[in-house]
Every structure is written in C-alpha cells, then in structure tokens.
Amino acid sequence: MSVRNLVGRMIPGDLKYYMYSLNYYWEDIRRYKKYSNGYLSPNKEKILLGKIIVTYHIIEKGLTMPDMRPGFGKDALHTLIGLCHTYIGKQCNQQDDHFTHAVKLLNEYVRVHKALQFSLDPLLLEKIKALSERTKVMDTCSQLGCDNDEYFRHADSPFRDFAFSRHSIRNFINKPVDRELILKAVEIAQKSPSSCNRQPNRVYILENRENIQWLLESQKGNRGFGQMIDKVIVLTAEVGVFNGFTERNEAFLNSGMYAMSLLYGLHYYRIGAVSLAYVRVSREDDKKLRALCGIPDSEVVSMLIGCGHVPGKLSIASSPRYKVDKIVKVVS
Ligand SMILES: Cc1cc2nc3c(=O)[nH]c(=O)nc-3n(C[C@H](O)[C@H](O)[C@H](O)COP(=O)(O)O)c2cc1C
Missing domain, CATH: 3.40.109.10 (NADH Oxidase)
Structure with a gap:
C-alpha cells in the first residue's frame, strides 16, 4: 500500500470530507473577496457602478412610494452624488446607461420637488446642478405611472x-x-x-x-x-x-x-x-x-x-x- 493510501486510510471520513470541500469553498471565498464590493477594491469601475445602482434604486423607489415624503433620502442623495464624482474622477465610462440614469434620477428628484413646490436644501440643489453640468446630463427620467x-x-x-x-x-x-x-x-x-x-x-x-x-x-x-x-x-x-x-x-x-x-x-x-x-x-x-x-x-x-x-x-x-x-x- 502506498504511503498516500495509508495516510488516506488513517484520516477519518468526516475530516477527509472537510479537507476536500475546502478547495471548493476556498475558491468561492477567493473570488468573492477579490471582486465583490464589500472588501478590498472600493474604487473599481464595476464596484462603483454597482454602488451607484443600489443607491439610485433607493431614490427611485422613494419616488414611487404612495405617500412620498418630500425631502426624503438626503443621505442617499449625497452618497450618490459623491459616488458619481468618484466614478468620473476614476475615468470610468460616463456613457454607461446606469451612470446616466443616476444623474437623470437626481434631476428628476429636483423636478418632482419643484412640482410639489417643496424647497430642497440649497446645498443639495447646488450639488445636483454641478453634477448635471459636469456630466452634461440635463434631462430627467420619470417613473412609470399606470x-x-x-x-x-x-x-x-x-x-x-x-x-x-x-x-x-x-x-x-x-x-x-x-x-x-x-x-x-x-x-x-x-x-x-x-x-x-x-x-x-x-x-x-x-x-x-x-x-x-x-x-x-x-x-x-x-x-x-x-x-x-x-x-x-x-x-x-x-x-x-x-x-x-x-x-x-x-x-x-x-x-x-x-x-x-x-x-x-x-x-x-x-x-x-x-x-x-x-x-x-x-x-x-x-x-x-x-x-x-x-x-x-x-x-x-x-x-x-x-x-x-x-x-x-x-x-x-x-x-x-x-x-x-x-x-x-x-x-x-
Ligand atoms: C433576490 C432579489 C432581492 C430583492 N430584494 C428587494 C428588496 O429587499 N426590496 C425591494 O424593494 N426590492 C427588492 N428586489 C426587487 C428589485 O429591486 C427589482 O427586481 C429590480 O429593481 C428590477 O425591477 P423590476 O422587478 O420591477 O423589473 C429584489 C429582487 C431580487 C431578484
């Protein structure tokens, strides 16, 4: 019997199971840790875009709420603006549909509040205007009504x-x-x-x-x-x-x-x-x-x-x- 087989026989079944499975789980952990957004590479394009989508989705959902609370989502709005500037600063693709959608959504937020005659924080308005001008995305995107x-x-x-x-x-x-x-x-x-x-x-x-x-x-x-x-x-x-x-x-x-x-x-x-x-x-x-x-x-x-x-x-x-x-x- 080879040494390998002998050692193999001496290791209890459960332990063998865990040892073999570790290879697979380790590969999962490695890939997820390397590429998902929670860990090491917060500024990569895909990760930034993922964060932009998640954040604009909060605003998008807020705009469709039956009892929309005017002025909602202040933190998310500032975060979104910051993410968009980081995205531009990292020379990421500004033509990406989701990136432009994020800016349009910010413009839409302003439009909806104007229509409601609700005064938004001047600093927020200023920041949204500056982002629209920087990206040259001036239009809005309405949510679906039916x-x-x-x-x-x-x-x-x-x-x-x-x-x-x-x-x-x-x-x-x-x-x-x-x-x-x-x-x-x-x-x-x-x-x-x-x-x-x-x-x-x-x-x-x-x-x-x-x-x-x-x-x-x-x-x-x-x-x-x-x-x-x-x-x-x-x-x-x-x-x-x-x-x-x-x-x-x-x-x-x-x-x-x-x-x-x-x-x-x-x-x-x-x-x-x-x-x-x-x-x-x-x-x-x-x-x-x-x-x-x-x-x-x-x-x-x-x-x-x-x-x-x-x-x-x-x-x-x-x-x-x-x-x-x-x-x-x-x-x-
Ligand atoms: C696995 C999964 C989890 C989701 N979790 C939530 C959630 O927690 N809250 C929410 O409002 N929408 C949630 N959604 C809905 C997505 O936001 C929605 O499917 C996506 O924006 C596409 O929009 P649509 O379903 O209207 O086509 C989830 C969707 C999936 C597939």
Whole structure:
C-alpha cells in the first residue's frame, strides 16, 4: 500500500470530507473577496457602478412610494452624488446607461420637488446642478405611472408582452389576497425546471399580520411600503437532495429559477408582488423564522416575496435594464 493510501486510510471520513470541500469553498471565498464590493477594491469601475445602482434604486423607489415624503433620502442623495464624482474622477465610462440614469434620477428628484413646490436644501440643489453640468446630463427620467387595469393588461398576452409587463410592486391596497390564488401561482412555479428534477423548492406562506410585520422589520428592504404587504411568501430549498461540493450552490440556483416562475404565476393571477432579499435578516431572526414556519435545518431560505392587491393608480420604479449587446458575448 502506498504511503498516500495509508495516510488516506488513517484520516477519518468526516475530516477527509472537510479537507476536500475546502478547495471548493476556498475558491468561492477567493473570488468573492477579490471582486465583490464589500472588501478590498472600493474604487473599481464595476464596484462603483454597482454602488451607484443600489443607491439610485433607493431614490427611485422613494419616488414611487404612495405617500412620498418630500425631502426624503438626503443621505442617499449625497452618497450618490459623491459616488458619481468618484466614478468620473476614476475615468470610468460616463456613457454607461446606469451612470446616466443616476444623474437623470437626481434631476428628476429636483423636478418632482419643484412640482410639489417643496424647497430642497440649497446645498443639495447646488450639488445636483454641478453634477448635471459636469456630466452634461440635463434631462430627467420619470417613473412609470399606470392604473390597475393597465398594469395587468398583458396578464393573458403572448409571453413577450407578458414578461415585459411585470414589475416589482411596492404599493398595495388593504384587501386580502386569496390563499387559493397564491397556491395556483405556486402550481405554475412547480413547473420550473430543477436539477435532475429533484425539486428542492419549498414554499411557506405567512398570513398572520404580526408575524409578517416582524419579518419585514427584520428584512429591512421594504421601508415605506412593507406595511401594505398582505402576505409574505418564504422560498426555501432542500439541501438534502444535492450531492458533493460541486452542487453546493444548486439549492440557491434552483430556488432562483423557482422564484421567477412564481413571480410570473402571481402576475398571471393579477397579484402584485415584490421580491425581498433575505440577506439582511440576522441569524437570530433566521432561527426565529425557522421555528415559526417549521423550516428544517436542511433547507436554505433564499428569498421572500411580498404580495398584495394593486391599487387603482400606482407608480412603479423604472429600473432600466442593460441593452442585450452590453451583456452578451457570442463565441462562434
Ligand atoms: C433576490 C432579489 C432581492 C430583492 N430584494 C428587494 C428588496 O429587499 N426590496 C425591494 O424593494 N426590492 C427588492 N428586489 C426587487 C428589485 O429591486 C427589482 O427586481 C429590480 O429593481 C428590477 O425591477 P423590476 O422587478 O420591477 O423589473 C429584489 C429582487 C431580487 C431578484
């Protein structure tokens, strides 16, 4: 027997498992640490742009809130202006659609407040004007406004129209969503593909007001509209059906695909819905949610979906997308 085999036999199975898996997890950690925005390279173009998008999205969402609070988002506005100047200073691409959208959104913020005859802080106005002049982006970008019928007018349309008509909804009326409708939407989501048809996805529907309120407070990404959400859907995936380190991300991948189908299912049944990230829920609250819903330790919680009925008139964040040629590379 070779020395290698001998040593291999002497190492307990569990330890071997951890040693092999470390390679894979280490590669995940390495890549994430090197390229994601929380760590070492705060000034790289992609990272700056990511921060610009996240920050302008706060303003964009604020502008669509049913009870928009004039003068909202002061910190986010100053942060966004600062990020834009850093972006320009680093010679990043000022033609990027998201960069120009950020400046247009700042201009839109000013326009909306002018229309409301609300006096904004002169320093803020000055800074927005200076940024517009520096970038030569003087126009605005309005958010989408529509009524309920218009929003769902493509619910039965061919898929292209249907898909383009779905948006995240952050404005709901005080009317309970029929549980049966959600279950019908889940039936559609059940048709999602899954790795080897292992169907790891599980769905928990929170109906109790107090539980919903508690979870949304913990979630944190629903300020200004969470109180209007009627039901919260918790999406999880069972890790137990996966095998080996190479499948370590499959639970989240399958759950993401499932979530999209469910969002389409809800849209089809004319239920407004918004995805809610599960990334800021503390470990303690994760435990609490698991106990509350009976979510076993073997499942990962991937995200939440808040849903409710859509009001007669509503405003929707425009959330522009990159053009296809920006993100596709054909390798022929
Ligand atoms: C995983 C995930 C997490 C999200 N979390 C939040 C959130 O916490 N709060 C929120 O208002 N929107 C959230 N969204 C919605 C996105 O902001 C939205 O999908 C994006 O801006 C595109 O807009 P659209 O859905 O209207 O097309 C999330 C979306 C995804 C996919």
